[in-house]
Amino acid sequence: MTGGSEEGKVRLQKVLANAGVASRRVAEQLIVEGRVRVNGQVVNELGSRIDPESDLVDVDGTAVQLDQSKRYVMLNKPTGVVSSMKDDRGRPDLRRFTKEWSERLYNVGRLDADTSGLLVLTNDGELAHVLAHPSFGVTKVYIAKVEGKVTPQTIQRLLRGVDLEDGSIAADKARLLSASAEGGGSLVELTLHSGRNRIVRRMMAEVGHPVIELVRRQFGPLHLGTLPAGRTRELTKVERGALLTLARRAAPQED
Numbered sequence: 001m002t003g004g005s006e007e008g009k010v011r012l013q014k015v016l017a018n019a020g021v022a023s024r025r026v027a028e029q030l031i032v033e034g035r036v037r038v039n040g041q042v043v044n045e046l047g048s049r050i051d052p053e054s055d056l057v058d059v060d061g062t063a064v065q066l067d068q069s070k071r072y073v074m075l076n077k078p079t080g081v082v083s084s085m086k087d088d089r090g091r092p093d094l095r096r097f098t099k100e101w102s103e104r105l106y107n108v109g110r111l112d113a114d115t116s117g118l119l120v121l122t123n124d125g126e127l128a129h130v131l132a133h134p135s136f137g138v139t140k141v142y143i144a145k146v147e148g149k150v151t152p153q154t155i156q157r158l159l160r161g162v163d164l165e166d167g168s169i170a171a172d173k174a175r176l177l178s179a180s181a182e183g184g185g186s187l188v189e190l191t192l193h194s195g196r197n198r199i200v201r202r203m204m205a206e207v208g209h210p211v212i213e214l215v216r217r218q219f220g221p222l223h224l225g226t227l228p229a230g231r232t233r234e235l236t237k238v239e240r241g242a243l244l245t246l247a248r249r250a251a252p253q254e255d
Contacts, residue, residue, distance in 0.1 A: 006102050009049035012036065015057065020237060021066050035060050056248065063244035065237075071103050071123040072235040072243060076227045083110035083119065087101030094121070097232050108132050108219075112198055117142070118224040120243075121232070127247045131220070136250040137193035140171065141218035142200050146209035149179045150186040154207050158190065162206045169194055169203060185212055 011085045016027035016036070030036050034044045037058050050057065052066040075097050077083070085106060087093045089252045091113065098121060108120040109132040131138050161170035170252055173191035180186065186209065190200055201211045221242035227233060235243065 003206065004048060008053070009051050011046075012038070012043060012048045012050055012057075013046065015052050015066060016054075016059070016064065018082055018113060019057075019066055019068075021059055021064055030059055033167055051145045054215075056230055058245065058248075061245070062241040063248055065240050065244060069103070070124045071101055071105060071122060071129075072124065072127075072240050073098075073101070073105060073232050074222060074224075074227060074235055074239075076224060076229050077111050077116055077118045077119045078187060078229040079114050079116045081109050081115045094119075095231075097121070100232075109138075109195070112201075112214075113218060115214045115216065116229055118219045118222060119216075119218060120222065120235075127244065130247045130250045131243075132195075133250070137195065138220045138246065138250075139193050139218070140216055140220075141189065141191045143177070143215050143217055144188045144190060144200055144204055144211050145213040146188055146204050146211050148186065148188050149180075150176050150188055150209055152176065154209065155188070157207055158188075158203060164206060169196065169199060171203070185242045189217075 012031060013024050013027040016022060016030070017024040021027060023196060028046055031044055031046060031048070034042050036043055037230045038048070038050050038055050041058075057064045057066060075094070084093045085095055094107055104124040105123050106125070106128055107119040108122060108128045111117060111119055120131070131249065139243065155174050155176050158171045158174040161168045171190050171192055173189075175189050177187035177189055188204070190203070192199060200214055204211050222235070222239055
C-alpha cells in the first residue's frame, strides 16, 4: 500500500481521528466498510499504518487534510486592493489580511484591483500552484453589474462565445439576474473556467455592456456566502476537503 520502512508510520484509524474525521472507533468502522482509501487504494485492514507526511488519504472520495500546519483562508477582497503580498507601486495589498496568522500565506490566483470577492489565501504552495494553473481551469462564478439593459439574446451570445483579441471565449453558464429599463443597469451572473486577464470585463464590453461593478462569488467548491468585504475566515473542514479533493484530481493534468 504505502511501501518502504515502517518508521514514522501511524495506524490509519489514529491518523483519521487526529485529522478530525471521526473518533477512533468510528474511523475503524469507516475502514472496515471500505470507505477509506490511501493513495487511491481501498484499505480495510485495521492494522494498516501510513505515513501522514507523504500518503494521501480520502474518505468517501473526499480528501482528508493530514498536515495540520497548512492553513486555508477565505478572503472577501475589497476593491482597491491588489492581489499581491507586496506591491512595488505602493498600492494596498493583501498583507493587511494575513497578520493574524503566523504562517506565511499566499493568494491562489488573482482578482483585479477593481474586482471584489472570493480569494483563497494559503501556505500550501502545491495546492496554490495546481488551482491557479491555467490548464486546470477551476470554475469561477461572477456577478457583474453592467451598463444598459441586457437582453436574453445577449445572454445567448455570451454562451455561444464572443471574439476577443486573444481568441474567442464562451461562458460555461450565463444568466440575467435583473435588467432595469430606467437606466439602472443590469445584473448578470457568469460562470467561467478561463484564467485570462480581466476576462469578464472584456466579454461584457464586447457585447456592449461595460462592467460597473464585479464580484467573484464562487471559486471551485467554495462560496463567498455572507462574508463581509475585507473580512477573512478559515475554511471549514468540509470546505478544506472539497478544495483538496479538487486539487488532487487536477494534479495529474499539470505539465
